[in-house]
Amino acid sequence: MTQQAAIALGVELRVLAGAPDESAARVVGGVQIGDYRDLAALREFARGCDVVTFDHEHVPSEHVEALADEVAVRPGAAALVHAQDKAVMRERLSAIGAPCPAWARVASAGELEAFAREHGRPFVLKAARGGYDGRGVWVFSSADEAAEVLASGTPLIVEELVPYERELAVVVARSPHGQGVSYPVVETVQKDGICVEVIAPAQGLDPEHAAQAQHVALKIANELGVTGVLAVEMFQLPGGRVVVNELAMRPHNSGHWTIEGARTSQFEQHLRAVLDLPLGSPSPVAPVVVMANLLGGEDPDVYRRYEHVMAHDPGIKIHFYGKEVRPGRKIGHVTALGTDVDDVRARARHAAVHLMTGEYV
Amino acid sequence: MTQQAAIALGVELRVLAGAPDESAARVVGGVQIGDYRDLAALREFARGCDVVTFDHEHVPSEHVEALADEVAVRPGAAALVHAQDKAVMRERLSAIGAPCPAWARVASAGELEAFAREHGRPFVLKAARGGYDGRGVWVFSSADEAAEVLASGTPLIVEELVPYERELAVVVARSPHGQGVSYPVVETVQKDGICVEVIAPAQGLDPEHAAQAQHVALKIANELGVTGVLAVEMFQLPGGRVVVNELAMRPHNSGHWTIEGARTSQFEQHLRAVLDLPLGSPSPVAPVVVMANLLGGEDPDVYRRYEHVMAHDPGIKIHFYGKEVRPGRKIGHVTALGTDVDDVRARARHAAVHLMTGEYV
The missing domain is CATH 3.40.50.20 (Rossmann fold)
Incomplete structure (x- = not known):
């Protein structure tokens, strides 16, 4: 892309x-x-x-x-x-005052139990390095359950299990000159730990909470000296405030909607940023943009199913990454644009389900 | 693209x-x-x-x-x-009733003078094959002036010089299944025989004349059995009717605005058509889209001038074709989108002039 x-x-x-x-x-x-x-x-x-x-x-x-x-x-x-390193990330974010869940480095059952007594159970144990898309993340209720992971010797952090209402993401970009831009806050809809849908902008988000989320993302980009695109995945808590979940320092799945949905795609933005060119407008081009991921199914012949999807919805945009199709793997995405969120979500879902399974929904 | x-x-x-x-x-x-x-x-x-x-x-x-x-x-x-062959094109368009200027095959001074007596002077002499972007087209007032061209032995046609008000173009696509779509009618602004600007949609165009132009273009695609994108360049006459000037059977400069300006770009549309997939929505995504061509100037370092243009207008879209820069050669284009035609044209012109010359307008 x-x-x-x-x-x-x-x-x-x-x-x-x-x-x-x-x-x-x-x-x-x-x-x-x-x-x-x-x-x-x-x-x-x-x-x-x-x-x-x-x-x-x-x-x-x-x-x-x-x-x-x-x-x-x-x-x-x-x-x-x-x-790359969740412990380094949490230390730095805490130091600059970015909102985080309660967390600690842990290496022993005693440390883990001490954390759980203070911040509750179950808790989230994470490998400091190598975590990606759910791997390297475990939800446990006691140090006993975590015994095998603790014994592995992998550097670990523990985080409180945040009682979030939904997951949000903010994609920002920063250039070596120090210019920064933020795309609108989006909602990332997860299923079995995998993002299946992104709704841009996040619906019903209080402007003050949206501004807070964008401010946090831009501040992280600035304080960490990021050059290029930074995606900040967040949890939105009851009441509306956000805490930071993960960082990605590259164009990110939560920004794929920008290819057709924003004046400047996150990919062009990343190029501009790393080339130290002035950044492009992050303005959305439609009131609602929905991106749905395509996960590989049993039948690898996705292309054969273009016909129905394109005939059904001449405005749907298909992205197919040319990867080998394996069950559960992200092999592409679709984007729908429009004005009514339910309609746009239904269009994206129809296209994604048919491309993945051949089913008609 | x-x-x-x-x-x-x-x-x-x-x-x-x-x-x-x-x-x-x-x-x-x-x-x-x-x-x-x-x-x-x-x-x-x-x-x-x-x-x-x-x-x-x-x-x-x-x-x-x-x-x-x-x-x-x-x-x-x-x-x-x-x-490929303007004589074959004119014969076929005349046969299917598509509006054309008066025209004739000519091989001698006598035939040329006979045409001029009936249809007026000056007239337009064209090489049947090999004409491209102004080469192979001559405006003469007598057979004497055309003597050298006539003597060359190149198959020729002559056309009346149409007293047009402006130039329009319609990009359509047709698939082997026979599905057809038409993009909105655009105005192509020419300078010294080269298209410098495309305004989408053509401003102040009577809906009836727009429909006529689109109907003509779709009819040509259908009658000629075109598969892929067809661009039909037209003259708009006083009174509003159109006559066909040229055909291009591929994505065309008059459709470059669709990359950001339409739900489906002409390049995606061409791929869909030649792959016999259902065609995509040709709907524009903004009220006004203006494309300005970049013609090579004396200084080849266009990239150095990105900085000013991008900083001045974060919404401008730059396309630079990676061609060697030679004076007068089409080396790229810019696209601006918006709601006010004068504003959008001014933005596109500012970007194009600066990228071509380094001047600030």
């Missing part, structure tokens, strides 16, 4: 991919096959690039630092670590 | 390009370098493609026909010839 934005701006992308059939490698001319954990491969790739950026957070911090001696790396290692 | 649409749909593009630095070759993974006039190269390219289509009309008709024995070619040779 970044290539779509790069084409418009005449910016030439090169991609370091693990294999030639990865999504990005399929749509970009300059592809180097290599491992992002291999510093030599990263160095070879960076030669001839003006700027290096990321579409995931798994490149080791020390490699990101080493690369920065040779080329502009955005976001830089000092910022990126907050999207 | 077709690659941007192909990425979204998960459609894998391959490109036959004359050189590795051509615009399309720079942004697509599967590139074959070869000559579109070389049937062996075309055949090699077509192997493994599901559908072959074109981004210009210069592939020889007999090669297009030969390819069709091996792969789906859309548009087919029988349709494409109407965008």
Whole structure:
């Protein structure tokens, strides 16, 4: 999706991919096959690039630092670590006054029980590093239940289980010049720990709480020195206030609606930010935009089902990532735009369900 | 720009390009370098493609026909010839009752003078084949002035010089199933024979004349059996009626505004049509959309001027084709969207002039 934005701006992308059939490698001319954990491969790739950026957070911090001696790396290692290490992130967010759940580093059953006595059960145990999309996150009610995880030696944090009303997300961008923009606050609808739908803007959100959420996201971007797009996933508490759940320092699923739904897509915004160009307007182009994720089903032939979906709704926008279809994997998304939220959600859902399953809803 | 649409749909593009630095070759993974006039190269390219289509009309008709024995070619040779040969186009349009200027095939001074006596002077002489963007078109007042062109032996047609009020264009698409859609009628503003600006929709156009123009374009697509996008360039006469000027059977400059300005871009529409998928909504997403072409100037460093343009207008959309910058060459375009036509035109013009010249207007 970044290539779509790069084409418009005449910016030439090169991609370091693990294999030639990865999504990005399929749509970009300059592809180097290599491992992002291999510093030599990263160095070879960076030669001839003006700027290096990321579409995931798994490149080791020390490699990101080493690369920065040779080329502009955005976001830089000092910022990126907050999207790589949940303990570092929580420490920093607490220090700058960003609202967080109660949390603590824990390494023993005693520490965990002490935290639970103060903040309640069940609690959420998280691996400080390597958590992604629900993996590395556990909900337990006692240190006994957590024994295996504690014994693994993985650095851990524990967080209170926040009694949230819904999940929100704010995508912001910041450039090296220090310019910042925020997209509208969206609601991310989760099912079995996976985001299935994003509603932009979040419906019925008090303007004051929306402003608070955007302020928190921009402040994090600024204080952490983020360059590029930052997605801040939040919980909205009863009463309306938000606390920060996770950070992603790249274009993020909660911002895919911006491709057709905002004047500047998050992918163009990320390019502008890492190239230190002035940022684009984040204004939405329709009163309501809904993005529904496509998760792989049993039948891999999604393309065959385009016909019904496109004929049914000539305004639906399909995005199919060219990934191998595996059950449960995010393989694409659809976007619907309109004025009535129930109607727009129904259109997105119809398209997504049919593309995933072949069923008519 | 077709690659941007192909990425979204998960459609894998391959490109036959004359050189590795051509615009399309720079942004697509599967590139074959070869000559579109070389049937062996075309055949090699077509192997493994599901559908072959074109981004210009210069592939020889007999090669297009030969390819069709091996792969789906859309548009087919029988349709494409109407965008390749102006005499064939005029004969066919006259036969189906599409409004045309008075015209005739001419090969001699006597025929030319006879036409001029009936339809007036000056008149327009056109090479039947090979005309593009003003080349191959001459305005003369007598057969004497045309002597050199007549002597060249190029097949020619003559047309009356239509006293038009403005130039309009209609982009339509038609699928092999026979489904058709029309985008709104636009005004194309020309300067020195080159389109500098497109205003969507054409302002102050009587709904009846707009409907006539769209009807003519859809009828041409249908009668000629076009598959893909068809752009019909028209003259609007005093009184409001239109006559057809030129045809292009591919995504066209007069439809570039649809990338951000319509629910379905002309490039996605072309892909849908040639893949025989249901066509997408051509609805505009803003009351007024203006596209201004970027023509190369003396200074090739257009990118350096992004900063001012983007800072001045965060909503402007820049498209830069990655072509070598040469004076007068179309090297990109900008698009502005809004509600007030004067404001939107001024924004597009400001961006285009600055990107082309570095001047502040």
